[in-house]
Amino acid sequence: MNSYFRAICGYVCVQVKGYGATRFINICAKRGIKLWNVEKNEEGYRVNISVSDFRKIRNIVRKTKVKVVIVSKHGLPFFFAKVKYHKFFAIGALVCFFWLFIMSNYVWAIEIEGNISITDNMILDYLAENNIEIGIKRNNIDAESLEKMFRRDFEDITWISIGQDGTTLTIDIKERDVNVYEEDKYVASSLYAPHDGIVTSIIVRSGSACVKKGDIVSEGQLLVDGILPIVKTDGTVLGYNLVNADADIVIVYPEVYTDKISIYADEKTYTGEETKELYLCLGPKTLCFHFFMPKYENTELIQSFYQLKLWEHFYLPIWFGTGIKKEYVLERVKREETELKDQLYENLELFLESLEEKGVQNIQKDVKISISGSMLILSGEIHFADTNLLRKEITASMGTELENGQYNTVINGNER
């Protein structure tokens, strides 16, 4: 802290020469003149002394008969004295400082964290719809109302925090666990068939089964009912209990799969000609300078941008970019049949894997490859076993349709 204060006030490094050099520094200390970095050398002493104290040593110098020579000058007073002769540099520094101050009032980067199913682009588009884009003034962002809007429009967001860090708008998101959501969503519900098929297995944990193993069901057919009748011994219905139907039902269904690929393809052949571009973008990528402009017919452009920042969250509205433009010529080539077959099978595997992730298993596949004109077609029938069921809520209107309107809702064995 002391050194900063000294730098602001200014100090000089002096060489004290002469027989009474030691006496000189002793008298200085006695008279309250602060010295620091006192070093002995062949000529005498080299000491640092503040500018204000330097003006007081005249009498001491005379008294001790030493010679004091200024070796170097440090601090702001000397800097300003120098700057007097470099006016444009000083103006430039001032303008730069002013520009930084103005720019720090705007948002120049948006950082999103914690999102899984909601993509960055979805959030950025939503922000843009609400007039929040890169370049907006920081004061114009009402984080609290924006958080409310996010929670209202994105059901999967359970927690969101919007804050500003430097010139960065930070958005932290916590998403809802889908499975928990499904369970807690309804008070009472029934299960329905998601598509046509045959029931190969049925285990009911809650609700009354409306189908049995081996039944053929159609899309939207009721499988497990969440309305349980309370029946007396003589067969009369006393009332109804409403529950969340729960069951493991496997529905097997066939599906026709077709995938085709062209034998001929337009292949890029690079000529080896390429040029590099440099970009300088000021503002939110509105003003771009291309330093070199190549003239190719067909080009492939690879760009990369780097945003300038002073420190971690202090981004500036300046983007540097590089681009490589490669020239290519399109050639129509006939592709190898084995290669195409491999690609078709790979596509099929990817398709099956994506379904498996959703809980749909492939139990039988009968596919073959045929050639039709310039196309190679993979087609056939695949049997899937689906365990996903459609859940629909039992609404109040359905309840009133029940006899006498008497019904109870049973959730986890507790009556409501």
Added chain:
Amino acid sequence: MCINFSMKKTKNLKLKEQNEKLADLFSLPHDILCGASNVSIIGSMRVMIENYKGILEYDRETIVLQGKQSKIKIIGNCLKIRCYNEEEMVIDGRIDGVLFFQ
């Protein structure tokens, strides 16, 4: 003149003894009452001295200071006075020893 000087010396010694006794009696710091130098050593690279009069000798290997009661000799290597004012002196460098002598 000689008698006067010896009388003054005995008077000073008496005063010093009295001060020491007083400091012991009331558990007061000796450096305030007796004017003893306060020397703090941090590791072997820094010495801070308070209650001194001035520098007697200074080079890169030894610094001799005039204390209020005795002389203080700091022996070491690359010795440099970091800060020098009326109240305290800070000496940096590789400190080998501190010696008190009359």
